[in-house]
Amino acid sequence: xxxxxxxxxxxxxxxxxxxxxxxxxxxxxxxxxxxxxxxxxxxxxxxxxxxxxxxxxxxxxxxxxxxxxxxxxxxxxxxxxxxxxxxxxxxxxxxxxxxxxxxxxxxxxxxxxxxxxxxxxxxxxxxxxxxxxxxxxxxxxxxxxxxxxxxxxxxxxxxxxxxxxxxxxxxxxxxxxxxxxxxxxxxxxxxxxxxxxxxxxxxxxxxxxxxxxxxxxxxxxxxxxxxxxxxxxxxxxxxxxxxxxxxxxxxxxxxxxxxxxxxxxxxxxxxxxxxxxxxxxxxxxxxxxxxxxxxxxxxxxxxxxxxxxxxxxxxxxxxxxxxxxxxxxxxxxxxxxxxxxxxxxxxxxxxxxxxxxxxxxxxxxxxxxxxxxxxxxxxxxxxxxxxxxxxxxxxxxxxxxxxxxxxxxxxxxxxxxxxxx
Amino acid sequence: xxxxxxxxxxxxxxxxxxxxxxxxxxxxxxxxxxxxxxxxxxxxxxxxxxxxxxxxxxxxxxxxxxxxxxxxxxxxxxxxxxxxxxxxxxxxxxxxxxxxxxxxxxxxxxxxxxxxxxxxxxxxxxxxxxxxxxxxxxxxxxxxxxxxxxxxxxxxxxxxxxxxxxxxxxxxxxxxxxxxxxxxxxxxxxxxxxxxxxxxxxxxxxxxxxxxxxxxxxxxxxxxxxxxxxxxxxxxxxxxxxxxxxxxxxxxxxxxxxxxxxxxxxxxxxxxxxxxxxxxxxxxxxxxxxxxxxxxxxxxxxxxxxxxxxxxxxxxxxxxxxxxxxxxxxxxxxxxxxxxxxxxxxxxxxxxxxxxxxxxxxxxxxxxxxxxxxxxxxxxxxxxxxxxxxxxxxxxxxxxxxxxxxxxxxxxxxxxxxxxxxxxxxxxxxxxxxxxxxxxxxxxxxxxxxxxxxxxxxxxxxxxxxxxxxxxxxxxxxxxxxxxxxxxxxxxxxxxxxxxxxxxxxxxxxxxxxxxxxxxxxxxxxxxxxxxxxxxxxxxxxxxxxxx
Numbered sequence: 001x002x003x004x005x006x007x008x009x010x011x012x013x014x015x016x017x018x019x020x021x022x023x024x025x026x027x028x029x030x031x032x033x034x035x036x037x038x039x040x041x042x043x044x045x046x047x048x049x050x051x052x053x054x055x056x057x058x059x060x061x062x063x064x065x066x067x068x069x070x071x072x073x074x075x076x077x078x079x080x081x082x083x084x085x086x087x088x089x090x091x092x093x094x095x096x097x098x099x100x101x102x103x104x105x106x107x108x109x110x111x112x113x114x115x116x117x118x119x120x121x122x123x124x125x126x127x128x129x130x131x132x133x134x135x136x137x138x139x140x141x142x143x144x145x146x147x148x149x150x151x152x153x154x155x156x157x158x159x160x161x162x163x164x165x166x167x168x169x170x171x172x173x174x175x176x177x178x179x180x181x182x183x184x185x186x187x188x189x190x191x192x193x194x195x196x197x198x199x200x201x202x203x204x205x206x207x208x209x210x211x212x213x214x215x216x217x218x219x220x221x222x223x224x225x226x227x228x229x230x231x232x233x234x235x236x237x238x239x240x241x242x243x244x245x246x247x248x249x250x251x252x253x254x255x256x257x258x259x260x261x262x263x264x265x266x267x268x269x270x271x272x273x274x275x276x277x278x279x280x281x282x283x284x285x286x287x288x289x290x291x292x293x294x295x296x297x298x299x300x301x302x303x304x305x306x307x308x309x310x311x312x313x314x315x316x317x318x319x320x321x322x323x324x325x326x327x328x329x330x331x332x333x334x335x336x337x338x339x340x341x342x343x344x345x346x347x348x349x350x351x352x353x354x355x356x357x358x359x360x361x362x363x364x365x366x367x368x369x370x371x372x373x374x375x376x377x378x379x380x381x382x383x384x385x386x387x388x389x390x391x392x393x394x395x396x397x398x399x400x401x402x403x404x405x406x407x408x409x410x411x412x413x414x415x416x417x418x419x420x421x
Numbered sequence: 422x423x424x425x426x427x428x429x430x431x432x433x434x435x436x437x438x439x440x441x442x443x444x445x446x447x448x449x450x451x452x453x454x455x456x457x458x459x460x461x462x463x464x465x466x467x468x469x470x471x472x473x474x475x476x477x478x479x480x481x482x483x484x485x486x487x488x489x490x491x492x493x494x495x496x497x498x499x500x501x502x503x504x505x506x507x508x509x510x511x512x513x514x515x516x517x518x519x520x521x522x523x524x525x526x527x528x529x530x531x532x533x534x535x536x537x538x539x540x541x542x543x544x545x546x547x548x549x550x551x552x553x554x555x556x557x558x559x560x561x562x563x564x565x566x567x568x569x570x571x572x573x574x575x576x577x578x579x580x581x582x583x584x585x586x587x588x589x590x591x592x593x594x595x596x597x598x599x600x601x602x603x604x605x606x607x608x609x610x611x612x613x614x615x616x617x618x619x620x621x622x623x624x625x626x627x628x629x630x631x632x633x634x635x636x637x638x639x640x641x642x643x644x645x646x647x648x649x650x651x652x653x654x655x656x657x658x659x660x661x662x663x664x665x666x667x668x669x670x671x672x673x674x675x676x677x678x679x680x681x682x683x684x685x686x687x688x689x690x691x692x693x694x695x696x697x698x699x700x701x702x703x704x705x706x707x708x709x710x711x712x713x714x715x716x717x718x719x720x721x722x723x724x725x726x727x728x729x730x731x732x733x734x735x736x737x738x739x740x741x742x743x744x745x746x747x748x749x750x751x752x753x754x755x756x757x758x759x760x761x762x763x764x765x766x767x768x769x770x771x772x773x774x775x776x777x778x779x780x781x782x783x784x785x786x787x788x789x790x791x792x793x794x795x796x797x798x799x800x801x802x803x804x805x806x807x808x809x810x811x812x813x814x815x816x817x818x819x820x821x822x823x824x825x826x827x828x829x830x831x832x833x834x835x836x837x838x839x840x841x842x843x844x845x846x847x848x849x850x851x852x853x854x855x856x857x858x859x860x861x862x863x864x865x866x867x868x869x870x871x872x873x874x875x876x877x878x879x880x881x882x883x884x885x886x887x888x889x890x891x892x893x894x895x896x897x898x899x900x901x902x903x904x905x906x907x908x909x910x911x912x913x914x915x916x917x918x919x920x921x922x923x924x925x926x927x928x929x930x931x932x933x934x935x936x937x938x939x940x941x942x943x944x945x946x947x948x949x950x951x952x953x954x955x956x957x958x959x960x961x962x963x964x965x966x967x968x969x
Contacts, residue, residue, distance in 0.1 A: 148531070263531040264768075268767040295534060297768060385764070388576055390531075393631065404570070
């Protein structure tokens with residue numbers, strides 16, 4: 001959601017644009033045993049990258065990928081899936097009371113699935129690309145074994161009878177859904193304060209918001225409560241909290257990931273996006289959930305290329321891996337009215353891209369100013385339509401009444417937040 | 422055949438400037454108006470024996486009718502007989518236990534998305550082409566938003582401004598009993614949409630239950646131009662649509678099951694006025710005869726109000742037809758057009774059709790009722806026969822199959838409309854259920870025509886063929902039914918009969934010539950019905966008169 005209120009950005013150190021540096025905001029909370037996960041983020045050995053990431057057993061060429069580190073640890077029997085899961089669960093238990101990023105945590109099912117993963121390893125079976133990876137799922141994405149409230153009281157306790165396609169695919173790849181994360185109600189908001197249940201804190205500074213609407217998912221990854229997480233983005237709700245929480249947030253193109261199972265906000269704009277502590281992790285998760293889905297008529301039939309094999313180590317800046325790629329910067333985003341620090345961030349990104357070999361050119365997009373009004377018209381009308389179904393009659397909370405009109409009115413008045421109404 | 426329970430032939434005499442064929446009284450079908458909305462060709466068939474008028478009209482009112490022109494339009498919803506629903510994979514079976522054919526999509530659960538069933542498009546194009554419409558190569562779906570418990574998503578996926586078919590017409594023939602005549606009614610549009618669920622109200626009115634089995638079933642909405650001018654025309658229009666959807670196989674068109682639903686819009690205006698009068702919608706019409714009677718009642722009501730100078734009390738509203746009291750009553754006032762807040766459905770891509778696709782569908786169309794009727798007419802059948810044979814696609818198929826095997830047109834028609842139809846009525850079976858096959862009917866007709874068996878024998882074995890099946894040739898052989906045409910043989914039998922009945926012969930001699938029939942009957946009995954009547958009577962006459 002595009003924020004209409006300016007929040008003090010937490011400027012995280014001078015964030016080096018590459019991802020070698022891993023600030024760990026909650027290190028003071030971690031008992032010794034949890035440092036195992038820290039060892040996973042050690043700088044790499046100096047080795048050239050080998051074949052596509054999915055076959056890499058030694059993750060040394062992509063040291064910053066938690067997913068690949070976990071995979072390496074599992075396959076080399078250094079750690080078991082249960083051990084990894086337990087360490088994350090412990091961290092959640094310790095940190096969630098303060099951060100409140102999770103609305104629901106499924107300890108039992110997490111350990112069960114981890115055990116299953118261990119059994120697979122014992123039997124030397126093929127492991128999916130997300131094996132042993134704990135995933136947080138934003139609560140407006142349907143999961144069959146956990147409540148999906150979309151952050152609203154009108155769906156309090158509602159359990160969908162199906163998994164969202166993205167969740168199903170992540171699970172099929174071996175991912176373990178650890179729980180459902182907090183959000184602004186129905187995805188409408190940019191601070192996660194709009195949740196009907198609790199307010200999530202930014203792990204970097206608990207007095208600050210994590211952004212929104214996917215604040216819970218961003219905070220969870222930021223606080224290392226899970227490896228990666230799924231969020232949703234309609235008007236910035238993955239990108240903005242990622243920035244606020246200092247993690248990687250990836251919003252794919254509309255149609256790249258199936259929307260089946262995503263509680264609709266604005267159908268033309270909604271997408272499911274990925275959070276990770278590194279670009280590689282966000283990318284691996286995206287690859288796992290992308291692709292055409294026959295249950296979503298708007299999902300793209302375009303092939304999903306194996307882009308994870310294209311990830312290169314940061315050591316190879318000199319080789320200019322993005323040579324030949326032309327990137328445009330929209331002039332209108334750098335003009336008057338844009339905050340100076342925002343402009344300088346963009347310019348820093350531009351020079352980074354140039355370092356990687358891109359040719360960057362300024363382009364003009366005269367219709368840029370029409371974007372916001374178009375967004376508001378589409379988002380308001382589509383969301384009002386998509387929320388019509390919450391009347392308390394078939395599912396969710398209902399306020400009893402004698403007359404139909406009042407039944408609708410009272411149920412919705414009581415359980416829908418201001419913004420939704 | 423549509424059985425119209427017309428209580429009488431209703432007159433709607435409409436004034437032309439000078440209409441020499443116009444009479445106030447019985448027998449004239451209404452003439453064309455000067456409005457060019459419909460191209461109608463009237464056949465005037467004076468029918469002096471037809472009963473007229475019903476209980477709800479009287480003489481003075483009758484005189485008023487000529488001053489007013491009825492304007493009737495019909496909205497029809499046709500439930501498509503696709504294997505699965507419009508936007509999900511659920512089947513639909515009428516009469517299933519409540520909420521047994523549902524899934525997250527048709528329930529509108531959070532996160533569910535619709536995916537279009539391509540058969541719906543095929544059926545829509547089929548019907549659009551059969552109604553002579555222009556098919557839109559690019560159409561889209563829209564959301565029609567309103568709140569009601571049987572509408573799970575809070576909106577209905579429909580088509581608003583770009584329907585799949587527009588601007589067509591339907592041709593039909595009015596039944597002979599009401600004066601016949603060819604009619605053409607315009608079709609404004611045909612569009613695709615989904616059905617809502619059903620509400621079941623408790624007896625004591627304390628609560629209602631929602632059954633979502635029907636939610637998401639594909640519908641085609643057909644909107645007619647306001648071209649009908651009487652209850653009968655409207656009823657026939659409905660019947661023709663039913664015929665069409667059954668011919669095409671896109672729906673079973675059962676009004677009782679709700680797979681064909683009609684709402685009518687009725688208004689009147691003084692003859693000569695160009696503005697339409699206030700329109701009233703009538704719902705709860707469960708049969709074609711109900712359509713007929715409801716419209717007539719409503720027209721009476723409106724004409725009456727007009728004549729009393731109370732035209733203002735006709736408001737734009739929805740009225741329900743009550744079968745019990747045979748009246749329309751107010752249901753709810755229509756406060757102008759409801760705001761349905763239409764906008765394009767973002768979850769479904771545009772429907773893009775190619776000319777090739779449309780051509781393929783067009784090639785796959787069966788012979789439509791109108792074409793069949795014209796073909797049968799050309800074969801020399803009377804209008805009554807044509808309508809009987811063409812109205813039911815299964816009957817037409819039976820008829821056509823018999824003709825294909827060489828059966829004579831008139832004879833086949835007579836057998837089907839006569840003995841076979843009577844059997845079907847008595848035993849309450851369909852023509853597809855009788856054991857007689859079109860091949861055997863053709864064989865039977867040929868046998869009679871060639872003289873192999875007599876007409877009387879033919880009728881007898883027909884009954885057996887219908888009830889038990891079998892082959893004509895075998896039956897003739899087994900039962901030894903071949904007609905006796907040998908004069909000598911017949912003469913023998915005649916002689917026998919005459920000698921056995923001397924008294925009657927005596928009576929005949931004395932003048933009771935009617936007894937010839939008696940003798941003929943006896944000879945027939947003697948021959949077990951096989952004697953050729955022509956030969957029999959010729960020889961018999963000879964014999965009887967010769968002895969004189």
